[in-house]
Amino acid sequence: MTYDELLENFLSKHKSLLISPAGYGKTYTIVECVKKAQGKSLILTHTHAGIAAIKKKLLSANVSKDKYQVETITSYAQKYVKSFYVGEIPSIDAQTNNYWQFILEKAESIFKISHIREVIHSTYNNLFVDEYQDCTISQHKMILALAEILPTHILGDPLQGIMEFGEKLVDFTNDLTDFDILPELDIPHRWYQDGNNRQLGDFLKDVRAKLIDDIPQSIDLNCISNDIITVVKTNEEIYDTEFLSNPENRYKKCIKQLINNPNHNPIYESLLILVPEYPTSTRPHGTITDRAKIKNIIDFNHQLELLEAIDGKDFYNLAKDIDTLISSIHNARLPIKKIKENVLEKLFNKTDINTWIKDSTIINKRNPEEKQKAETLKILITNFIETPSAKNLYLLLKFLKDNLKLKNQRYSLLKSILDCLCAENTESIYKAMINQRNRIRRVGRKVEGKCLGTTALTKGLEFDTVAILDAHNFTCPKNLYVALTRASKKLIIFSKTLTLTFRQEYGNLPAKYLFP
């Protein structure tokens, strides 16, 4: 079957499934389908990054904007629930899971109402769902409701189904029996493109074949040619004191050099540094706090973008804390201390703050320039205490950031708090935050340049260079496969061991996941 025939086939079925590994031309296939398909196509995916990637490809292929609409499954569901569900909707932050679960269930029943079906039917001719392996069971049920309205073509790779929130993911073997299954895409196009690492592509194809045939206990990094993957054996982990505190640490220096890119190698300008997420006996590793800390240590020049989950709970918590601060600062015994602890320390580097504010006073400065700044700081803080408004807090934070140049660990958190403080017509910062998060979820965001993140946040993205830190801590084969396949030109693996061993509990993946 030629590629064209494959597409024809894929489009001609009312419900069809195309297994499409990462880098095998999946997004390209969607674009070609949208071009071929009659009328307007609805394309649903999971992540905001995914939206951005698909839109970018559609734009560069000059597909007319009225031929498609790209959204995440959940934001599409949310749009309908917000428009047509009457009644209490659980609040988004309390139990993020409950919220989305609720939205998906309601959306499913809304899509069964004939009036709504006509709305959808009159808007779109086709539905494409990308990254189907990431669908939870409730998302899958909602998609099935949509499949009653529109011809539905799904793409995905069960090997990349990373469990995120704990809800069970769709099972390709048992849940998709209604779908016509097409032959799997089998050319690693991404790596075959000029300038990309063809050998890496072939290597990943081998890894993939092994993973599908049988889940191996481990992957051996010993004998891999340097042309394919650069493997760096490390003596410690990124959470060890040696790494955190020793300025001469080799592992750390390696990473710093990679980020600073002193030789201006263009392939290092598109860089993703991946940190594994895994549980330990004390607390989980790889959380946003960990990543912020690591970023602080390896990225002096602020070149890395710290990727955050759009629904990260810190956004909502801090917004609530600010609302509380604004309403209760009047009663505070030590108001400056309260501002510092409840807000400033969550946004700025503590040591930096302490050079200006100690306990509950502004530190007096001798240097005339600094003295002037301290005076201004005093005025801004006093203004806020006397008139606790969003505007005054905004001025204070802006001053700390732009004039005192305090280091901030969570740039996107600071930026969205500043945005919310300026928002008009909202009853609270919390409400403004909900609106802002919703907006970002709808619009999607761009992820490019140099980033620090996790596999969950970067599924579906590609970077020239990917550096995997503490690779020995990737104990789930699917997670590791996703991490490996993000790189198109250069893959660097930092690991304490040269054999990556998978945990037993991940060993029971369905080998030969699909074809009976």
Next chain:
Amino acid sequence: MQIVEVDIKNFRGIKSFKQSFYNKKLVCLIGRGDSGKSTILDAIAYALSPNWNVPFNDNDFYNGDTSTPITIDISIMVPENFLPEDKYGMYLRGWDTVNNEIRSELKEEYERIITIRLEIADDLEPHWYVYNECQEENKKDINNKDRARFNCFMVSDYLEKHFTWGSGTPLYAISKGDMDLSEYNSKFIKPIRDAVNKINENDFSSLNKCFEDSISSELIHIANTKTKLEARDVHFSINKLSLHDENGIPYRLKGKGSKRLLSTSIQLATVKDGGITLIDEIEQGLEPDRIKKLVNLIKTTAQDSDSQIFITTHSNNVITELGAENIFIIRRNDSDCTVIAKEVPKELTDIVRACAEAFFAKKVIVCEGKTEVGICRAIDNYLKANNRHIMSYYGCIAIEGTGSNFAKRSQAIKNLGFETLVLCDSDIGCTPSKEDLRNIGVILCDCEEGNKIETQIFKDIPYEAVKEIVQYAIEERYNSDESHFFDSAKAKNSEFPSDWKDNDCELVRKTLADISTIKDKEWFKRIDRGEELGNLIFKYFDNINDEACLKKQLNQIMRWIES
């Protein structure tokens, strides 16, 4: 297209008004002057206006108070092409057909609607958007192009535009905007351009010479200055193309009635395509026969199409022709300043046809028979003669109950919200019973137990008046033959005395009452005779004993009229 609900707040004379028109293809609004009928039509026309702007001023606000915005919500069935998500699909609401109410939830069994809201705040800028409470933070504007899809037009006094083919006119809507542009260019624009060129080939030499001779060329170079027709002044657009009759007379110069008829015919063509037509005072400029024809045409057009026609009227002829089904009575609720509409139940068609005037009144006196109607006329004469305000001043009208029907009619009329008084005999029972009528608030003005009105009259009036009435009856009913009358009286009661004129007694009065109501030989039973009877009563009104039932009745009626 069909409007299912109109909800108006703070617009002109209307503080608030909300009414369902679900499934009403033809709506006829009636009500006394200033009740708000025309304002309702205007509100619909503005909210669905195909114009990109509509000027408003402070007087358009209720009581001139600009601090509360005007909002006009028109909830309407959704046109197909409004359904996509990026149109108005995300703004659908449900219409609960069982309870006739808007629901923000859209259940399977509901009709799907959208609500077009026109909002005008104190900046006087009209803002049109699609309203849905779930999307309060996410209002979606609806532009004039989309509003034009409703094809909503008003037949009004400013009709001239309706006879042109310009955009935003009903003719344009019929042509659906797809005029043949090349035809338009070759038959219209080009000839004009050619004519302008031809005119400018002329040399207006005398004017040019006059200019050259009198204007000094020292300050500015003016050699070879030419006089020409400026193209701007012959700027023509499609809205200059208008309809003319066979003699070449533009329709805009025709009489009011013909203009309205033509305008209405054009609108009705848009109705066939699902448009909405608004006609204020449909009877204007038309004779009764043309009204009849027009109303019938409108009725059938509305029935056969998927659209809606709203009319207002002050004419009996119109509602007699329509019947009850389509009529909504508009009136002010003085207690909370709202305007309310009362739909006339369709079973009442016979009442609408029989007593059309009542539907335009505020207060209705339901008379048992023609005699009583005549008496009411006499009451009016009496009021006038005494320099008191007449009945119509109070919006009061007397209608006939046609015998035993009076009870049903008065019940129906009261239920429609009219103040109702019944003037009736007390000699027979009725359904609903008098007790039931009293319970729903009908005022009963009846005679003493067992008395017909005639019996009551002959009992209570001075004997002078009795004789005068008999004299009138002799002239009217006995060919001025007194003996003929006497024989009848004798036949009725053999004891009737020959000296009855000087013998004022109960027997005489009773017998007179009896022979005045002999079936098919009634003395009165005609409105004019009843009126004469009434006039005679009022002639002796001051002499009637204040305690007499008749006097009490008449005073009660007059007090009720004037209340």
